[in-house]
Amino acid sequence: MRTECDTTITTQPDRDRLRGEWQRVTLRAGWPARVAWHSDAVEQCLDAFVRNGHAHTACLALARDRAAAEIPLDVALAELDALFLCGLAHSAPGALVQAYLSTRARANPPGTLPPGTDPITELPSAALLQQRLAQRAAAGEHVRIVVVRLEVPESLLWGHLRHLLLTARHLERALGDLAYAVPPGRLMALLDGDDPELPDRLDRLCRAPVDPLDGPGGVPGGAPRMPRSSVRLTTAPGTTGR
Numbered sequence: 001m002r003t004e005c006d007t008t009i010t011t012q013p014d015r016d017r018l019r020g021e022w023q024r025v026t027l028r029a030g031w032p033a034r035v036a037w038h039s040d041a042v043e044q045c046l047d048a049f050v051r052n053g054h055a056h057t058a059c060l061a062l063a064r065d066r067a068a069a070e071i072p073l074d075v076a077l078a079e080l081d082a083l084f085l086c087g088l089a090h091s092a093p094g095a096l097v098q099a100y101l102s103t104r105a106r107a108n109p110p111g112t113l114p115p116g117t118d119p120i121t122e123l124p125s126a127a128l129l130q131q132r133l134a135q136r137a138a139a140g141e142h143v144r145i146v147v148v149r150l151e152v153p154e155s156l157l158w159g160h161l162r163h164l165l166l167t168a169r170h171l172e173r174a175l176g177d178l179a180y181a182v183p184p185g186r187l188m189a190l191l192d193g194d195d196p197e198l199p200d201r202l203d204r205l206c207r208a209p210v211d212p213l214d215g216p217g218g219v220p221g222g223a224p225r226m227p228r229s230s231v232r233l234t235t236a237p238g239t240t241g242r
Contacts, residue, residue: 021082021220022082023038025218026078028218029082029212030072030212039069044058045059049083063107064107067104067107076104077161080100080162081162085213086220094159095158101120121168124180129188129190141192143191145235146188147234148187148188149186163226174204175205177189178190191233202231205231208226
């Protein structure tokens with residue numbers, strides 16, 4: 001059965017232009033200096049785009065290549081989106097992103113991810129969140145939970161996984177704590193309910209994260225706008241004030 005990620009590339013972008021734009025935008029998105037960007041998988045992707053090939057196989061080869069090089073997932077997905085935005089002026093299709101993530105999860109070298117990590121988002125998992133919450137509740141802490149959700153239909157979440165990771169990093173910077181992945185497509189963080197700086201932290205969280213693919217120096221024409229996020233603050237069950 002064919003899916004949208006099996007669709008043949010029907011346009012023929014100039015190879016040198018595509019290579020240059022793709023590399024420039026990817027490096028700008030936080031590519032680690034320790035790793036050379038060019039690889040055989042890059043050439044496979046370029047072949048697919050300039051010779052009317054199938055993007056599916058080439059992009060899965062890229063997923064395995066970037067997993068072996070231990071490229072951070074948010075950077076790897078920025079690279080994938082940059083390829084499609086530079087070559088076809090649209091983001092990577094959701095079905096392809098899903099296949100890319102599944103391939104990467106299987107290809108990650110053993111021990112790459114810390115225990116308790118969600119293998120798809122590579123963020124701390126919901127199980128780890130429950131463990132941390134139980135520990136803090138047992139210590140008598142007044143814990144509050146921030147819940148962040150992208151305002152997109154669940155059926156479209158795969159196409160916005162990169163945006164979810166950008167939001168997770170933004171959450172961690174704003175709140176100074178880990179972002180946990182809680183399916184489907186939500187993020188949670190544990191906060192000290194008695195922290196006098198909590199209102200300021202939440203104010204920073206509610207500002208939109210910066211997309212490295214957008215703005216001056218980003219992809220030609222700009223990246224699609226990030227979806228809005230809803231932010232909710234709750235009191236963790238079983239916790240008390242000090």
